[in-house]
Amino acid sequence: MTLPEEDDTLRSLEVKGFAAFVIGAGGLVVLAWSEPVSIMFKKFPSDIRKAFSEDLKPLVYRMRGGPTCLFLPDSTAPAVSVQAWFRVGSLTETDPLEGISHFLEHMIFKGSENLEVGELASMAESSGGDINAYTTNESTHYDLISMPDKFEGCLEALLDALWWPRFGEGEVRQERQVILSEFNRTYEQPDQLLQYHLYLEAYGPRHPYGRAILGTRQTLKNIGAAELKKYHKQFYTPSSAVLVFAGAFDVPQVKSILRKRRKHFLTEWPKPGRRKMPKVPLPTPLKAGPRIVVRRGRSGTAHVELAFEIPPLTHRDAPVLEVLGIVLGAGESSRLYEHLCMNTSLMFDVSTDVYLSGGPGLFFLGGYAMPENVEQAIEQILHVAKQIIEDRPLTSDELGKVRMNYLTGLEFRREGMTGRARVAGYSELITGDPNYHLNYMRMLLEVDANDVSAVARRYLSPSRLTAGVFFPKGEAPRVGVRRIRNAIWSGFENHLERKRNDANQNQGVAEKSTASRRTRSVSPQRSYLKNTRRSVARNTPIETKLPGGGRLVMLPDSGPPVFSMRAVFLGGQRNESARQAGLHALMMSAAPMATERCPSFIHTKEVEGLGANIDGFSGRNTFGLTASGLSAVMPEVMERFVELLSVPAFDKDDIEFARAELNAERDSELDDLGQWCRFKGYQLLYGKHPLGRHPLGTTKTMAAFNQRVLRREWRKRTSPANLVIAMAGNFDVSYLEEHLPKMLKPWAASAPPKTPALQLATPRSLSRKRFRSYKIDGASQSHIHMSFLGTTFHDPARHALAIISAALGSQAGGLFLELREKRGLAYDVSVSSYESLDPGPISIYAATSAGMEKLVIDLMRQELARVSYKGLGDQEFQRAKSYLIGGLSRAHQRAYTRAADLAGRFVHGLGWETLEETKRQIERVDTNTVREAAHYFMKSSKECLVIVSGNTLK
Numbered sequence: 001m002t003l004p005e006e007d008d009t010l011r012s013l014e015v016k017g018f019a020a021f022v023i024g025a026g027g028l029v030v031l032a033w034s035e036p037v038s039i040m041f042k043k044f045p046s047d048i049r050k051a052f053s054e055d056l057k058p059l060v061y062r063m064r065g066g067p068t069c070l071f072l073p074d075s076t077a078p079a080v081s082v083q084a085w086f087r088v089g090s091l092t093e094t095d096p097l098e099g100i101s102h103f104l105e106h107m108i109f110k111g112s113e114n115l116e117v118g119e120l121a122s123m124a125e126s127s128g129g130d131i132n133a134y135t136t137n138e139s140t141h142y143d144l145i146s147m148p149d150k151f152e153g154c155l156e157a158l159l160d161a162l163w164w165p166r167f168g169e170g171e172v173r174q175e176r177q178v179i180l181s182e183f184n185r186t187y188e189q190p191d192q193l194l195q196y197h198l199y200l201e202a203y204g205p206r207h208p209y210g211r212a213i214l215g216t217r218q219t220l221k222n223i224g225a226a227e228l229k230k231y232h233k234q235f236y237t238p239s240s241a242v243l244v245f246a247g248a249f250d251v252p253q254v255k256s257i258l259r260k261r262r263k264h265f266l267t268e269w270p271k272p273g274r275r276k277m278p279k280v281p282l283p284t285p286l287k288a289g290p291r292i293v294v295r296r297g298r299s300g301t302a303h304v305e306l307a308f309e310i311p312p313l314t315h316r317d318a319p320v321l322e323v324l325g326i327v328l329g330a331g332e333s334s335r336l337y338e339h340l341c342m343n344t345s346l347m348f349d350v351s352t353d354v355y356l357s358g359g360p361g362l363f364f365l366g367g368y369a370m371p372e373n374v375e376q377a378i379e380q381i382l383h384v385a386k387q388i389i390e391d392r393p394l395t396s397d398e399l400g401k402v403r404m405n406y407l408t409g410l411e412f413r414r415e416g417m418t419g420r421a422r423v424a425g426y427s428e429l430i431t432g433d434p435n436y437h438l439n440y441m442r443m444l445l446e447v448d449a450n451d452v453s454a455v456a457r458r459y460l461s462p463s464r465l466t467a468g469v470f471f472p473k474g475e476a477p478r479v480g481v482r483r484i485r486n487a488i489w490s491g492f493e494n495h496l497e498r499k500r501n502d503a504n505q506n507q508g509v510a511e512k513s514t515a516s517r518r519t520r521s522v523s524p525q526r527s528y529l530k531n532t533r534r535s536v537a538r539n540t541p542i543e544t545k546l547p548g549g550g551r552l553v554m555l556p557d558s559g560p561p562v563f564s565m566r567a568v569f570l571g572g573q574r575n576e577s578a579r580q581a582g583l584h585a586l587m588m589s590a591a592p593m594a595t596e597r598c599p600s601f602i603h604t605k606e607v608e609g610l611g612a613n614i615d616g617f618s619g620r621n622t623f624g625l626t627a628s629g630l631s632a633v634m635p636e637v638m639e640r641f642v643e644l645l646s647v648p649a650f651d652k653d654d655i656e657f658a659r660a661e662l663n664a665e666r667d668s669e670l671d672d673l674g675q676w677c678r679f680k681g682y683q684l685l686y687g688k689h690p691l692g693r694h695p696l697g698t699t700k701t702m703a704a705f706n707q708r709v710l711r712r713e714w715r716k717r718t719s720p721a722n723l724v725i726a727m728a729g730n731f732d733v734s735y736l737e738e739h740l741p742k743m744l745k746p747w748a749a750s751a752p753p754k755t756p757a758l759q760l761a762t763p764r765s766l767s768r769k770r771f772r773s774y775k776i777d778g779a780s781q782s783h784i785h786m787s788f789l790g791t792t793f794h795d796p797a798r799h800a801l802a803i804i805s806a807a808l809g810s811q812a813g814g815l816f817l818e819l820r821e822k823r824g825l826a827y828d829v830s831v832s833s834y835e836s837l838d839p840g841p842i843s844i845y846a847a848t849s850a851g852m853e854k855l856v857i858d859l860m861r862q863e864l865a866r867v868s869y870k871g872l873g874d875q876e877f878q879r880a881k882s883y884l885i886g887g888l889s890r891a892h893q894r895a896y897t898r899a900a901d902l903a904g905r906f907v908h909g910l911g912w913e914t915l916e917e918t919k920r921q922i923e924r925v926d927t928n929t930v931r932e933a934a935h936y937f938m939k940s941s942k943e944c945l946v947i948v949s950g951n952t953l954k
Helices: 018-023 037-051 100-107 119-126 148-163 169-187 190-203 217-222 225-235 251-268 318-329 335-343 371-390 396-413 418-431 436-445 449-459 481-493 495-518 583-593 600-609 631-646 652-667 673-686 699-703 707-717 733-750 797-809 814-822 853-870 874-891 895-907 915-924 927-937
Strands: 059-062 068-073 080-086 130-135 140-146 242-247 291-297 302-310 349-355 361-369 465-472 542-545 551-556 562-570 613-618 622-630 724-729 770-775 782-789 826-833 841-848 944-949
Touching: 068 251, 068 418, 080 148, 080 418, 100 130, 100 140, 100 169, 100 225, 119 130, 119 140, 119 148, 119 874, 130 874, 140 148, 140 418, 148 251, 169 190, 169 217, 169 225, 169 826, 169 841, 190 291, 190 302, 190 465, 242 251, 242 418, 291 481, 302 371, 302 449, 318 335, 318 349, 318 361, 318 371, 318 396, 318 436, 318 449, 335 349, 335 361, 335 371, 335 600, 335 652, 361 371, 371 449, 371 465, 371 481, 396 436, 396 562, 396 600, 396 622, 418 436, 465 481, 542 733, 551 733, 551 895, 562 631, 562 895, 583 600, 583 613, 583 622, 583 652, 583 707, 600 613, 600 631, 613 631, 622 631, 622 895, 631 733, 652 699, 652 707, 673 770, 673 782, 673 841, 673 944, 724 895, 782 853, 797 814, 797 826, 797 841, 797 853, 797 874, 797 915, 797 927, 814 826, 814 841, 814 853, 841 853, 853 927, 853 944, 874 915, 874 927
Parallel strands: 068 242, 291 465, 551 724, 770 944
Antiparallel strands: 059 068, 080 140, 080 242, 130 140, 302 361, 302 465, 349 361, 542 551, 562 622, 562 724, 613 622, 782 841, 782 944, 826 841
16 A cells, blocks of 8 residues: 655645646646757747647537536546536525535435435445535536446436435435534634635625625525425536546447436426526625725634735636736745745745636735734735836746746646546536637746736736735734735835835845856756656566665656656654654755755746756655656756755755744644644654654754754765665656766765664553543534554554545445434544554544534444444445555556655565555455454554543543
8 A cells, every 4th residue: 555654745836726727637738849948938839739639628529408528538547537517606596595506515415316325425435436526606516536347337326416316304404514514614714714704805795706605504594405406406407517527438338328318307307407607797895995804813823815806717818817826926936935935034935826717706815924924914915916017027937937837737637537527627617618728728828928017917906906814813903904904005005115125136136146056067958858768567666776775766657758756764753852853844844945056046946947846755754855847857856856865055044934934834733623633632642652742843842953953963864875766757767777876976975874763662552541622712613533553564454454444434434424424413524544663543533513522422432343343344345445446546646656655665664565466455355354453453442532622521
């Protein structure tokens, strides 16, 4: 199985908006560049149309009286994705029934004329797949994945659930409680609560996009079986739906299944539904801009959002706005990150988002800051944004970064088929053209600096602005609407006064940049790398010795031209003393920022300019670096990767920035009470063992890690003999074998002798139950975490525990069915088992309403007792196996997963195990082994129980 060991916190360039939706789809672009990357974009605009592969357009079948079908067949895919899209959301609701679209989405899983409660999810998981659903302002989307051999049965079940659901009053009452639990969970989180109020203020309470997708407590009471049945009849008309199929399936057979349903479609819905999106009205805010929302509550930091009204997805300015968003806030070389986080330290993190839909959208700028910095942060966000209009237009390097990152994202997403289905379905639903995304991406990649400046001038204005701030309760009490408004006007009005000072500062930065570039060697231009020159089976890794005793392990393939690289050392949280808590987290946050020969602001721009990503990670047992990108840029990325490994700078300013960022993250953990409850559970389970400490340490321990300490610890812990570098994807094996050892040789020669890793005592098994209760003011529900000490990487029982986790915690799992589907006691229910060098945790979690804690805990214990003494039933046992095996197959389509699995297995001394061998090991597990594992590991006497709620519980 894939080692689920590391809680990798990666700082990657995140692209948002419709184009992110497209690159999240995959399979849209086939790159055929033969020029060096450094000159690739000199003739980019004229060649971009040739980069799109026409054969990836879906086959369209508009069935009379039935849904529009889009087919994306791929016989090489390991699975099939079928998605159903409906033009149903807040846009189709009335005020008294606000939230009914989301309510109906839940009821689709509650059985039909031919399906029992939970049977749809059970069929999907028994096929090795999964199913999920989402509701937005304008659409409802169902996504089912299945293995090819059982796809047709899953399709029949999905059609039955979508168009012939049951609406029993008892089921509706129970599901209302589940949705209220989801409601409580959502609005306990500051960012979600702020977003709700911001949308309400920006669009107005009477506008569909101003409504809450979940509804309100009052409107949920108005929704009963009769209302749901009527709404379903009106808006789930088959002829208005879009079905998308992607993967290994037979098109004629799918058409045959659908044609058999046509008679039933026409009987139930004799009148055809509309195949176009309803018209979206213009926003009707109650106030003129700038509109301001200020809220206070439980939070570790202040949340800031500035949202500007923008046109719909189909407007010609939409792709230009996405480019503007990337340049301002995507990645560590973005303008907002550089100015607000690195230069002024006013914010811990920044982000941009472009909400594009069938109606008016919103352009978001924001992030997290200390409460006392909010006013100045808002002023500076607007200052940086206005620079694009007045005196600092986009550079050719910034445009190149945008294009490279989109193309990189497109190639990485070709590793799966679900995203391909998603983007085709959404394009058809919103625009009526399943290929709209192709033209959209062409427009986006041809945007120039003048286009971006013009669009910024058009939309970044006070009249279009709605600003929202969420302050921690009790912090910055004097900062209210008036002072936020003053900061906004200051940001808009004072820009020109700063131009001269900024020009002088930029000149100094440019001079520093030039000097820095002179001190590093730059790779010569290389032609596009062909696929592996050595013919190697995909499941057979190639192992090569590295200088100093390390190992290079490669798993090449002939898939999309992308690679994923991982350098890993033993260490991590389990190798930290109490005084060193958080050491690896800070070390691996600061190490990838710069080298001794290249400062952070140059290094980041170079890497992101290549469309690549280099990050650090630290987990329970290991730490190291990761890198990924297009195969074409692998040599350039590898040089920077090796330089970070050999001579990380640990610059004092970089360390202080990373420390502040991690401290803010730790201080904000109460923003998510579910996650905080899990951490408290692990703390109780492991006690004084390192895995019981916070992975980010404490403010006191973090303060002790200065430049000298980090450089010393890096040199001591990164021994060449302990190094494993894993490589997966489509890359040139011979190039790596020839050049990587040469690059590492100077580092290996100067490194100290091998330092043995600190081997700590294994956590002691519990002699009695342990219990803790935490009262959190304002908590609207109770979070319950039950845990047990599990097993290690080397224990064969790990497969049995994985089967138990799937049998209980998946959507068709016993505990999930009992708590959520049958009793309506919880929205969030999960069961997991993680292995480690030490026994990992077995975790059971649920969030429920106040007063229901005892019942939920009793049901948890009953399910565990059932598995421990009676064992799993044959059907749930086989379903859990199929679910695990199918999930592994899909995950291993990604180069990142294969590289992580490869590195983990070799660094822990487990040796290589093919995916097929892992599947066989899971298949060999029998019901007695599962029952014995449950009885041994999940005894009631070994239980650790934590409850986090608004009340004090015993």
